Amino acid sequence: MTRSISPLQITTYLLALVVALPFLVILISWGDINSEIWEHLLDYLFLDLLTNTLWLILGVGGGVLVLGTTLAWLTTLCDFPGRSIFDWALMLPFAIPAYVLAFVMLDLFSYGGTFHQLIDTFFGGMITPPDIQSTGGVITVFVLVFYPYVYMLARTAFLSQGNSLLEAGQSLGLTPTQAFLRIALPMARPAIAAGVALALMETLADFGAVSIFNYDTFTLAIYTSWDDFRSLSTAAQLSSLLLLFALMALFGEQAMRGRSKYHQTTGRTPYRHQLKGWKGWSATTLVITVLFFSFITPVAQLLIWGIEVLDQELNSRYFEMLYHTLILGAGAALLAVLGAFALAMTRRQRSDWKIEWIGRLITLGYALPGSVLAVGIMILFANFGHAWNTISEWFGGSASSIMMQSVPALLFAYLVRFLTVAHGPVESSLERIKPSMEEAARSLGESNSGVMRRIYLPILTPGIFMALLMVMIDVMKELPATYLLRPYGWDTFAVRTYEMASEGMWEHAALPALSLVIVGLLPVIVLVRKSR
Amino acid sequence: MTMNENTPHLSLNQIQCRYGDNIVVHNLSLEIERGELICLLGYSGCGKTTVLRAIAGFEPLHNGSIILNNDLLSSKHQQIPAEQRNFGMVFQDYALFPHLNIEENVTFSMSGKSRAARHQKSDELLELVGLKGLGERHPHELSGGQQQRVALARALAQDPKLILMDEPFSNLDVELRERLANEVRDILKARGVTAIMVTHDQHEAFAIADRIAVMHNGTIQQWDSAYNLYHKPANRFVAEFIGQGALLKGTIQGDGLLQTELGELHGERGDLLSDGCQVEMLVRPDDISFTPQGRHEAIITRSNFLGAESLYTLQLPSGEEVLGLLPSHIQHTTGETIRFNIEMDNMIVFECNLDRSENLGIPHEH
Numbered sequence: 001m002t003r004s005i006s007p008l009q010i011t012t013y014l015l016a017l018v019v020a021l022p023f024l025v026i027l028i029s030w031g032d033i034n035s036e037i038w039e040h041l042l043d044y045l046f047l048d049l050l051t052n053t054l055w056l057i058l059g060v061g062g063g064v065l066v067l068g069t070t071l072a073w074l075t076t077l078c079d080f081p082g083r084s085i086f087d088w089a090l091m092l093p094f095a096i097p098a099y100v101l102a103f104v105m106l107d108l109f110s111y112g113g114t115f116h117q118l119i120d121t122f123f124g125g126m127i128t129p130p131d132i133q134s135t136g137g138v139i140t141v142f143v144l145v146f147y148p149y150v151y152m153l154a155r156t157a158f159l160s161q162g163n164s165l166l167e168a169g170q171s172l173g174l175t176p177t178q179a180f181l182r183i184a185l186p187m188a189r190p191a192i193a194a195g196v197a198l199a200l201m202e203t204l205a206d207f208g209a210v211s212i213f214n215y216d217t218f219t220l221a222i223y224t225s226w227d228d229f230r231s232l233s234t235a236a237q238l239s240s241l242l243l244l245f246a247l248m249a250l251f252g253e254q255a256m257r258g259r260s261k262y263h264q265t266t267g268r269t270p271y272r273h274q275l276k277g278w279k280g281w282s283a284t285t286l287v288i289t290v291l292f293f294s295f296i297t298p299v300a301q302l303l304i305w306g307i308e309v310l311d312q313e314l315n316s317r318y319f320e321m322l323y324h325t326l327i328l329g330a331g332a333a334l335l336a337v338l339g340a341f342a343l344a345m346t347r348r349q350r351s352d353w354k355i356e357w358i359g360r361l362i363t364l365g366y367a368l369p370g371s372v373l374a375v376g377i378m379i380l381f382a383n384f385g386h387a388w389n390t391i392s393e394w395f396g397g398s399a400s401s402i403m404m405q406s407v408p409a410l411l412f413a414y415l416v417r418f419l420t421v422a423h424g425p426v427e428s429s430l431e432r433i434k435p436s437m438e439e440a441a442r443s444l445g446e447s448n449s450g451v452m453r454r455i456y457l458p459i460l461t462p463g464i465f466m467a468l469l470m471v472m473i474d475v476m477k478e479l480p481a482t483y484l485l486r487p488y489g490w491d492t493f494a495v496r497t498y499e500m501a502s503e504g505m506w507e508h509a510a511l512p513a514l515s516l517v518i519v520g521l522l523p524v525i526v527l528v529r530k531s532r
Numbered sequence: 533m534t535m536n537e538n539t540p541h542l543s544l545n546q547i548q549c550r551y552g553d554n555i556v557v558h559n560l561s562l563e564i565e566r567g568e569l570i571c572l573l574g575y576s577g578c579g580k581t582t583v584l585r586a587i588a589g590f591e592p593l594h595n596g597s598i599i600l601n602n603d604l605l606s607s608k609h610q611q612i613p614a615e616q617r618n619f620g621m622v623f624q625d626y627a628l629f630p631h632l633n634i635e636e637n638v639t640f641s642m643s644g645k646s647r648a649a650r651h652q653k654s655d656e657l658l659e660l661v662g663l664k665g666l667g668e669r670h671p672h673e674l675s676g677g678q679q680q681r682v683a684l685a686r687a688l689a690q691d692p693k694l695i696l697m698d699e700p701f702s703n704l705d706v707e708l709r710e711r712l713a714n715e716v717r718d719i720l721k722a723r724g725v726t727a728i729m730v731t732h733d734q735h736e737a738f739a740i741a742d743r744i745a746v747m748h749n750g751t752i753q754q755w756d757s758a759y760n761l762y763h764k765p766a767n768r769f770v771a772e773f774i775g776q777g778a779l780l781k782g783t784i785q786g787d788g789l790l791q792t793e794l795g796e797l798h799g800e801r802g803d804l805l806s807d808g809c810q811v812e813m814l815v816r817p818d819d820i821s822f823t824p825q826g827r828h829e830a831i832i833t834r835s836n837f838l839g840a841e842s843l844y845t846l847q848l849p850s851g852e853e854v855l856g857l858l859p860s861h862i863q864h865t866t867g868e869t870i871r872f873n874i875e876m877d878n879m880i881v882f883e884c885n886l887d888r889s890e891n892l893g894i895p896h897e898h
Binding site: 436450 | 616623624641686
């Protein structure tokens with residue numbers, strides 16, 4: 001066998017470099033500490049940052065854990081009125097970006113908002129509901145947006161456990177509730193923990209919602225130190241601290257997901273415990289309440305606003321945003337899928353420890369919060385720019401700088417962050433091609449290129465399409481990296497939604513937000529169909 | 533191309549295959565005639581699949597050569613790619629293409645041909661394998677046995693010089709396995725195709741093969757007909773691997789005579805060994821014939837009902853055991869004493885002063 005390096009391998013090594021660079025740049029930033037800004041940060045902000053972040057981790061972590069697991073238990077192992085609809089409807093909030101729910105909730109439930117006005121009219125100041133613009137409010141928003149991660153994974157875990165173990169428990173004298181607590185729940189623990197870790201990663205990475213709520217977290221401080229103080233190195237140093245939290249969540253997720261494999265037994269779908277009378281109706285009420293606040297309310301409110309402003313807002317500006325959003329999404333999706341394909345093929349052809357490590361490194365990109373990533377890439381491109389200018393001046397050329405805020409910078413960021421998203425579907429469709437199929441095609445007279453064209457391409461097409469769709473929609477919803485790295489005038493739906501919402505101009509945020517929710521529903525529909 | 537009827541169709545000359553430093557096939561040689569159905573038989577890990585894959589062109593040779601009709605296919609320095617060999621291969625997992633329907637699977641190798649030609653070929657082959665009219669289905673809509681037949685039809689569609697089958701029946705249930713093995717033999721014989729099959733199941737090998745190569749530790753232990761593997765095993769490994777039987781202690785008395793607990797026995801192979809040599813003699817169940825007037829007596833210690841026959845374990849007065857077969861309608865119970873004679877055409881003996889493990893795996897010179 002030849003030991004030469006193939007183009008596929010070179011691509012894979014390049015990808016590893018692309019993902020590693022932002023990490024390296026952020027770590028190197030500690031070499032240049034701006035003591036003035038840090039003094040300011042330590043005096044006024046840092047303690048808040050830490051306590052707020054810890055509150056979020058505890059509150060959101062605990063919230064999604066309880067809510068996601070309870071809902072999954074209800075829809076898989078119990079039966080109550082409306083169960084079969086709720087089973088899939090509970091995944092719908094996946095389509096709502098956190099910053100969208102944030103501004104809708106803020107409008108409805110802040111002082112002077114619709115809800116307070118209603119209470120005021122009816123009770124005339126006798127009751128003062130709590131303000132949503134608080135730690136509790138932020139946590140509630142995140143829990144409502146991110147509980148589907150836990151719900152999805154716990155649901156799959158409960159369904160895959162089959163019936164026999166619960167029946168064994170009942171034959172040993174456990175009630176259905178005891179059987180759930182002592183058998184189903186411990187077995188699903190790795191899946192549930194993985195779901196909580198994913199929700200925490202998203203929470204830590206969030207920029208839009210905390211910014212709309214004016215709740216100081218690392219992402220916000222990173223943005224401030226760049227926007228107000230123009231200190232990329234301080235932003236990078238704050239980023240590295242946030243990265244620490246995010247990586248802990250990622251490693252937790254990976255460790256748990258690895259273990260969850262051993263627990264899966266296949267069997268008949270579980271027998272559902274009938275919730276009768278008030279029990280059943282309270283389950284229905286709980287689920288409807290969750291759906292009401294996490295999906296129905298935001299969609300309804302966006303529709304009301306959207307229809308109000310449709311005439312004036314559906315203009316050339318809207319279509320320009322649509323174009324920017326689509327072109328960035330499509331470009332990034334193409335890049336990410338090509339990268340994922342190269343990685344998956346390299347892993348398949350020759351899987352040694354180097355390639356395995358590259359595979360792990362590349363999944364780290366997903367843990368990079370968008371703002372952290374943006375800071376890393378700005379520093380990189382700034383340094384490229386300096387180097388380029390120096391070189392072109394040597395050769396007597398004019399200094400045309402490589403822009404920190406440009407489409408290439410954006411695509412770079414999307415590639416790093418969403419390569420893992422593309423890798424999943426590409427790799428699982430590649431697994432459908434058994435090695436013997438390739439050999440069968442060759443024994444039937446097909447050359448290498450023929451095997452590619454007649455076996456790999458057609459079998460991979462659905463997976464590649466799925467990967468393109470998922471990356472494209474993730475990119476369209478992505479806010480912090482887009483907001484920081486976009487070239488001047490390149491507004492996307494996400495950026496426009498955020499900008500209008502943070503100015504309190506809810507109506508103007510509605511149409512782009514609604515557009516995002518609609519495209520966001522596409523992968524949810526795929527998820528729902530897959531899960532049935 | 534000149535075809536000499538006397539030269540073998542396919543010959544493997546001293547081939548050696550390695551995975552890293554691990555030699556899995558040791559200087560193995562084999563010659564196969566045109567139209568012959570042969571089988572590589574052995575436990576998993578004996579190197580049989582590696583030999584098949586080397587013939588197919590998927591496994592490089594570290595030494596030796598593979599020659600088809602005087603054309604060199606593989607050697608240490610040269611390897612004609614698998615896609616240029618025109619060998620049909622049937623895989624253990626069938627390897628049907630999931631995105632193509634049955635007709636497209638069968639005619640995969642005919643991409644240059646017209647639609648009509650492909651359609652005609654598919655119809656012909658599907659009828660041959662008993663799947664007429666299923667061309668529009670997709671692989672996942674077929675049962676395991678049907679997928680197996682499609683895999684065979686697909687391999688036959690290119691009019692291959694050779695058919696290679698890797699454990700083709702191992703994923704099927706036992707009943708279907710035997711029936712399909714017979715069918716496949718008939719199909720291959722009717723088309724006059726030369727075929728090599730790999731299996732670990734001797735009944736499958738007996739059902740399909742003209743000649744069988746019993747393999748162990750990367751070498752061929754015996755290359756023979758099923759009859760000879762059973763009745764004239766070349767060494768202790770083959771004797772124990774093929775069929776059922778017991779080994780009975782004895783002493784060589786000279787002139788091909790063997791002194792055992794069952795008296796003095798005469799056999800053609802006994803004279804290869806010197807006088808006084810301690811040996812073990814292979815006694816097959818069919819060497820024992822039960823009769824009330826039999827010279828020998830034994831106690832039945834176990835009976836296995838096999839259907840048409842029952843297999844009895846017989847304990848001789850010394851404590852040694854032999855096996856015997858009786859039609860199952862004659863019932864005997866354990867503990868019963870039974871009389872029998874021993875009737876042997878070939879006496880198969882192995883020296884027993886050697887350590888067993890040393891004796892295993894050494895090919896016997898004819």
